[in-house]
Amino acid sequence: MIQLLASTRSKEYPIYLSVDSIDRIGSLWASQGDTGKVAAITDTNVGGLYLPQIERSFEEAGFTFTATEVDAGEGTKTLAQAAKLYSRLFELKIRRGDAVCALGGGVIGDLAGFVASTYMRGVRLIQVPTTLLAQVDSSIGGKTGVNIPEAKNYVGSFYQPDMVLTDPVFLKTLPPEQMAEGLAEVIKYALLSGEDFFDALETSYQSLLDLDMAFLETVVRRCIEYKLAVVAEDERDYGRRAVLNLGHSVGHGIEAAGNYRLYSHGQAVALGLLAAVRLSEKIFSLPPEYGESLASLHKLLGLPTVLKGVEPRAVMESMAADKKADGISANMVLLRKIGDPVINCDVDAGLLASEVERLASGASAGSWTI
Ligand SMILES: NC(=O)c1ccc[n+]([C@@H]2O[C@H](COP(=O)([O-])OP(=O)(O)OC[C@H]3O[C@@H](n4cnc5c(N)ncnc54)[C@H](O)[C@@H]3O)[C@@H](O)[C@H]2O)c1
Numbered sequence: 001m002i003q004l005l006a007s008t009r010s011k012e013y014p015i016y017l018s019v020d021s022i023d024r025i026g027s028l029w030a031s032q033g034d035t036g037k038v039a040a041i042t043d044t045n046v047g048g049l050y051l052p053q054i055e056r057s058f059e060e061a062g063f064t065f066t067a068t069e070v071d072a073g074e075g076t077k078t079l080a081q082a083a084k085l086y087s088r089l090f091e092l093k094i095r096r097g098d099a100v101c102a103l104g105g106g107v108i109g110d111l112a113g114f115v116a117s118t119y120m121r122g123v124r125l126i127q128v129p130t131t132l133l134a135q136v137d138s139s140i141g142g143k144t145g146v147n148i149p150e151a152k153n154y155v156g157s158f159y160q161p162d163m164v165l166t167d168p169v170f171l172k173t174l175p176p177e178q179m180a181e182g183l184a185e186v187i188k189y190a191l192l193s194g195e196d197f198f199d200a201l202e203t204s205y206q207s208l209l210d211l212d213m214a215f216l217e218t219v220v221r222r223c224i225e226y227k228l229a230v231v232a233e234d235e236r237d238y239g240r241r242a243v244l245n246l247g248h249s250v251g252h253g254i255e256a257a258g259n260y261r262l263y264s265h266g267q268a269v270a271l272g273l274l275a276a277v278r279l280s281e282k283i284f285s286l287p288p289e290y291g292e293s294l295a296s297l298h299k300l301l302g303l304p305t306v307l308k309g310v311e312p313r314a315v316m317e318s319m320a321a322d323k324k325a326d327g328i329s330a331n332m333v334l335l336r337k338i339g340d341p342v343i344n345c346d347v348d349a350g351l352l353a354s355e356v357e358r359l360a361s362g363a364s365a366g367s368w369t370i
């Protein structure tokens with residue numbers, strides 16, 4: 001069993017990462033010294049697949065276990081849903097020493113994490129991420145929250161869990177398009193953390209597609225370790241945590257320009273990563289081979305390399321409206337080298353616009369245009 005230690009100013013807690021660790025969740029939680037009740041919150045897809053296994057493990061370890069299922073999907077991440085869950089926890093007589101177990105993807109992690117952080121001013125929290133995105137990103141770092149009608153993730157808290165259990169086996173039932181969502185973030189971590197990780201993805205991409213459990217475990221571990229190191233330095237997102245936005249400024253612009261329907265987050269981030277790498281060639285003389293390799297990796301993993309169906313101008317307008325850009329220049333994360341990100345790069349709007357146009361023309365995708 002791999003045990004990583006998350007160390008932040010507010011809390012230290014273990015992250016257990018292993019194939020088939022799901023069956024040991026009860027004993028691992030007991031080994032934390034916990035004896036209270038466990039109230040799982042999950043969605044209707046994940047609940048049907050994994051609740052019986054989790055329930056058995058907690059009950060065998062002596063816990064009183066209950067489960068609440070909510071609708072799957074982003075639409076469930078609301079204050080109204082949180083309010084229903086508060087009442088449910090009250091009905092279940094959950095108290096401070098008891099735990100909420102968030103079993104699901106990023107939606108459940110954010111929603112149940114937020115509920116755990118606010119119910120009775122905070123109860124114990126176990127994160128069990130079941131999507132690749134949740135395993136490498138949303139379950140790490142303590143950001144929780146819900147959407148408001150006006151904006152995503154605008155109400156929330158920083159609340160570190162007491163334990164995270166990450167089992168690559170969950171990924172076997174994940175729909176391929178959800179896997180691709182997480183792979184875009186994995187590629188982001190590879191670009192941020194170094195050439196050997198990036199090379200490993202290029203060489204072993206087939207192992208990712210084949211869901212090779214040992215390789216996935218290694219990949220997820222590298223991503224978690226990278227995020228943990230960043231969060232340890234900057235828990236509340238005032239500085240270094242901004243590196244995690246690599247590919248996300250253009251990505252958010254594309255998502256918004258497509259009205260959040262045409263491009264998923266991962267697809268938009270994949271294009272944003274390509275734009276960031278191409279801009280890094282111009283600004284930091286990053287060798288163009290990386291852009292070529294990135295485009296080929298995207299294609300092999302089922303991620304887009306060409307901006308289609310959205311006007312480049314609309315992407316620029318969305319970026320200007322976004323809090324991270326001011327219309328004159330964009331504040332972006334770029335790469336001096338693979339593994340050497342630079343935050344707060346002031347990118348001239350003209351240069352950015354020409355890069356977004358290149359994305360739409362397919363020229364950024366090199367010989368791998370699709
Ligand atoms: N807190 C953070 O730091 C952070 C970081 C990134 C993203 N997020 C948030 O994460 C959310 C997106 O997360 P997501 O992509 O995991 O989406 P999600 O939670 O909606 O899961 C995607 C779909 O996969 C299903 N699913 C989950 N696990 C499964 C499994 N093992 N087998 C079969 N189906 C499964 C879900 O039911 C859902 O239909 C967004 O709300 C985003 O804002 C938060």
Ligand SMILES: [Zn+2]
Nearest residue numbers: 185248265269
């Ligand atoms: Zn992202």
